[in-house]
Amino acid sequence: MRRDGLHGNRSRRTGKGRLLLRTALGLLAVAVVALPFTVAWQYDALRRTVAAQAAPPASAGAGAGADAKAAPAGSAPVVLAYHDIGPDGRSRYTVSLKNFDAQLRALRDAGYRTLSTEEFTDFLRSGRAPGPRTVYLTFDDGTHGLWTHADPVLAKYGMKAAAYLITGQVGTHRPYYLSWAEIERMARSGRWDFQAHTHLSHERAAVDAAGHERSAFTNRLWRADEGRVETSGEYRRRIAADLGRSVRDLVAHDLPRPRLFAYPFSERLDESNLGADDAEALRSLLRKRFAATLTNSAARPLPAGPRAAAAGQVQRLEITRDTTPAGLLRELARWAPVAPKDADRPLSRQAHWETTGDTGPAGPGVLTGDSRPPAGTDYVSADYRPLATADWTHYRLRAGADGLHGTSNSVGITVRAGSEHPVALSVGRNTASLTSGGPQGTGERRTCRLEPSATHRITVSVTPRQVRMSVDGDSCPAVRAGRWRVAEGAGGFSLGVRNDGPEQRWPRFTSLKVE
Known part of the structure; x- marks a missing residue:
């Protein structure tokens, strides 16, 4: 009887163990199946979270x-x-x-x-x-x-x-x-x-x-x-x-x-x-x-x-x-955009110029001869307020230049600067030229002979359809626009001075007026 009782107790314990094992396995299976859904739910909840906002700081004084x-x-x-x-x-x-x-x-x-x-x-x-x-x-x-x-x-x-x-x-x-x-x-x-x-x-x-x-x-x-x-x-x-x-x-x-x-x-x-x-x-x-x-x-x-x-x-x-x-x-x-009429005494406004290229500080001082260009440099240029003048379409520049010697140096003016259709002007002692730029190298070049002189007076007129230049009152051939939208040729101007001769004889701008 006792042996039978022990056997019965063992059977009951074994049955309970199997039941617990089956339960544990069942719970594990449920957990495995549910895991991706749980992770997805938590991820979705995270994506839908709305955090608390911080209070804005108290204003201190009148600011700037x-x-x-x-x-x-x-x-x-x-x-x-x-x-x-x-x-x-x-x-x-x-x-x-x-x-x-x-x-x-x-x-x-x-x-x-x-x-x-x-x-x-x-x-x-x-x-x-x-x-x-x-x-x-x-x-x-x-x-x-x-x-x-x-x-x-x-x-x-x-x-x-x-x-x-x-x-x-x-x-x-x-x-x-x-x-x-x-x-x-x-x-x-x-x-x-x-x-x-x-x-x-x-x-x-x-x-x-x-x-x-x-x-x-x-x-x-x-x-x-x-x-x-x-x-x-x-x-x-x-x-x-x-x-x-x-x-x-x-x-x-x-x-x-x-x-x-x-x-x-x-x-x-x-x-x-x-x-x-x-x-x-x-x-x-x-x-x-x-x-x-x-x-x-x-x-x-x-x-x-x-x-x-x-x-x-x-x-x-x-x-x-x-x-x-x-x-x-x-x-x-x-x-902030400015109109050409608001370009007051540009050569006297150091902060209004931005150097182009890797020539160091250029500004109006180098352009006017008040400071020397960096050593080893043969060309220096600077843009006049390129952001403020980006949409200029009608303007006239009147400039004076001196220090022009032979063919080794010249002054340059680029109008419609930074646009897809700039026009570069170069004035030396004996000659002047206009060269238009455009996409894929399209463009044209115009030249004119000058009365030899170390000093010249330059006038450049810019409209959406053409750029005209005169030197000392004599007109040079104009560069006319192609069939492109007016805005594509809009832009202000830059100035440059060049000296590629053995002598350090730099030309300079003596005056500049924008109309």
């Missing part, structure tokens, strides 16, 4: 009041390029909350109004200025600081901004990027609109066998498994798919179709490994989808205006951690 009063009233908006707002002092692209607040306060005190993307694109299309003092605030990448820090400050000052999203990164690497839920709330506020900054092409990747990395958007990538660079067709299909996905992502989240696109890293096409055909194909893909593109690093100065609208690309003023409110207003003054 004196600079605000001095800021000119430009007739075209200036586009400001921000990246992130927050406490991270490690990156030069993160503006502190305190500094951002002070910048917006300085803009408000100077009478600036912020534009929506719709207002800005309306300006590009019509050319009608939206007001005397306007800025278009843009933020690249879609970082979390836009919701937590920037939005409350915008609300404080009643301003608007546009966020350029890398749509494939939204909700990832939290809390670095915004979530779609935060984007939805920002859109509902009326302070924000959202534009395109690629889907997942905002990254650097290898472009050759050596592993050199460049922007994946503006370069054909290296295919390591095949030991080659991707073909033109592969590149174009990849970029078209990325742009399409970026647009679809925004529309799928009930946001308006994007009107503008910001280049990743603001890399220029002339610095990529794209050939001319691929670069044009990229521009064509962008033109089909967007009204214009934005960059912080254009090969030619293209602030918002008719020339930028004609080119379909607008240059932005980049704001970094070190940009002070007063510095911001000074930059806005530098970008």
